[in-house]
Amino acid sequence: MTTPLLAVEDLSFRFRGHDQDVVQNLSFALGRNETLCIVGESGCGKSVTALALMGLLPSDAVRFGGGRVTFDGDSYGIEDAGRIASMRGDRMAMIFQEPMTSLNPAFRIGDQIAEAVERHRRCGTEAARARALEMLRRVGIPAPEQRLDEYPHQLSGGMRQRVMIAMALANDPEVLIADEPTTALDVTVQAQILDLIAELQTETGMGTIMITHDLGVVAEIATNVAVMYAGQVVEYGSVQAIFDDPQHPYTIGLMSSVPSLTGPHRRLSTVPGTVPSIGQMPPGCRFSSRCPFAAPICAERPPLAPIGGADHQVACHFAPLETMQERRA
C-alpha cells in the first residue's frame, strides 16, 4: 500500500473519573478513495472515536493515553486540539446521525453552509453563497435556489441529511467521517444517501470513515472494516477478509445474529448476555464474559496485540475458531 491518507496509531483514552479506557489501542489506516467502516453495537466506542479524531471531545472530560495521527504526511498527537481545529470542517469533515439536531433551527440552510465556507476560505459572502448553492445542487436537492433560504424544519429527514453532506463537503475535505448517517432514515432513502456519498467519493477521491451498526451497509460500501467491541478493535481487515474469513468469535456472533433476507428459515443465533459496564470490564479480553469459547486465560490476559498479517488482524487468544476447538479438546 502507498502511504495512507490518514493513519491512527494506538489511540487510547478514558473519561475523567474512570479507571478504564473507553477506547483502547485503536489503530487503522485509510487511503484516498477508500472507505473504512467501524462497526459495532451501542457503547462499543465507535462514535467517541469519531469525535476524538475530529477534536470534538471536551478536553476537560477526557484523558488521552496515547494516539498518534498521521494525516497526509503530517504527524501530530490526538490531544493537539489547536491543530485539529484548524483542519476541522476544512480538510476533515463530519456528518452526524441526527440531521434534525445537528442543523441550527434558527438559521437558513444557505447561511449555514456558507458559514463553513467563509470560515475556512477567505472569500466574500457572495462567493460563499454561490458555493452553498452549488453544493445543494450537487447533493441532489430539488429547486436549490429556493431551498437556500429555507429553514431546517421545512425539510424532510432525507433532505436534511443531504444538507449536512453539502455542508461537510463544501470545502472539499480529504477525509469525511460519517457517524451513522443513515440510521434515522427509511431504507429507500438510506439507499439514496449511500449512493450519493459513494458518488461524491468517486468525484473527489476523499477517504471516508463510516461508523455504523449495520453489517449490510458495511458489505455494500467498505474497503476495510474494523469490528469494535467495548472499546477495542477485535478484528480488522479488508471487507473480503471480514465477510469470507471472519475469525473473532464476536464477529461471527454478530454476523449470525443478523436475520437474513435469503436462505432457509433458521433460528437466529445470538451473542449471549449484554456488554458489561465500563467499570466491570474483565482485565483480559473484554469479550470474554460473553464468549461461548472463553477459557480461563481469556478473562485474565488481554490477547496479544492483533495477530495475523497487516491486512487481517484478530485480537483473540485462540483465533481462528477451529484452533480454539482443537486446543481445548
Place this chain on the structure above:
Amino acid sequence: MSDVILRATGLRKHFRTGGGMFARQSTVRAVDGVTLDVRRGETFAIVGESGCGKSTLARLLMRLLEPTDGRIDFDGRDISDLKGRDLRDLRREMQFIFQDPFSSLNPRMSVGRLVAEPLETHHPQMGREERREEVARLLGIVGLRPEHADRYPHEFSGGQRQRIGIARALASRPRLVIGDEPVSALDVSVQAQVVNLLHDLKAEFDMTLVIIAHDLAVIRHMSDRVAVMYLGQIVETGTTDDIFAHPRHPYTMALLSAIPEPVHGRARTRLALSGETPSPANPPSGCRFHTRCPFAREDCAQRVPELRPAGPGGQHAACHYWEEIAAERPDAGTPPAHERKPQAAARFALYEAAIDRLNDRPETAVNAGANDMTQQEEDRR
C-alpha cells in the same frame, strides 16, 4: 370457532391538525381504508416506512385510538364501540408491546410492581402471595430472575427492559399480542435474543402475534403473513414466502431491493425510488405511490387501485399493472441464499453449536443478561 381472530374492515383514522392562529387546518389521513384479517395462531406483520400509518393502525386495532370510520372484530365480536368495563376486559385478551423500552416503563416502579400491575387489574381475585409467585414465574419465562423484581428499570439494559415489557404484556394471559417495533430499538445481538424469545413464547402460550416493523429481514424471520403499507393503505399482502419470493407491488419490490444485504461482493440491481413519501395530509390522487413509482403510467394518477388477487397463495396487490411489472422484473424477489466460504461456514457452525450447548438448558431463561451468563458459566464448571 372461526379461524380469524382479528378483522379490520374499512378502517380509517384521520387526525385534524393546525387550525390555530397561524396554521391552516388540515386533515392527516394516517390510516385510510384498511381491511385485513389476522388468523388465529399466526404471526402477522405490518411493514412500512415512517409515516405510512403502521403504528396508528396498531393502536386502532388495540382500541388505544378511536377509529374515524370502519369496524374491528375480535373473535367474531364487534369491538369498535366498546367502552369502559368492556374495553378493560378486552385488554385482558389483547396486549401491546411498545417500541421504546426506555420510555414505556415507569421509572419509579420496581420491576415487581410493573409486572404485578396488570395482574391487579385483570386478575383482582389473586392473593398477594399468589401474585408474587406469578410475577416470579413471568420473569422466569422472559429470561429474567425472580430477584430482579426488586430492582428498577434504569438498572437494566435495553434488551432486559424489553423483556420486562413482554412480561407485563403476558401477565393477563392474552390471546393476541400486538408489538409495535418490539425489537427495533435494540442492538442486533440483543435483537436476536428477543426475536427468539417472542417466537418461543408464541408457541408456548398459543398466542397470535401482530408485529409492526420496518425491518424486512426481521419480518421474514418472525412472520407467517405480511401486509405492506404505504401512505395509510395496504398496497400488498400475502404469505411471507410469497411476498419475499415474488413481490407484485412496485413499492414492495423497491423496499426489498433497498435493503443492504450483509453479503460481500454480490451486486444486486436496486429499484431506486426517487424522492420521499408525500405527506399523508395531502396524498397524491389515483394510486398514492404514482409520484415515486418507476413504472407509473399516465392513468395511475387518476384511477385508484384496489387490492386484487396477485397469486395463488392469497397474495393481493393494489396495482393496476402488477402483471406487466412482474413480467418486466422477474428477479424482484430476494436472491438465492448466499453460500459462505467453507472455512467461514465451518466457523459459523462451531459458533452455533456452542450457543446451542449454552441454550440447552431447561427454562427459557437463557441469554438473559451478563449476570445470568456468569451464573451459567459457573454452573458449567
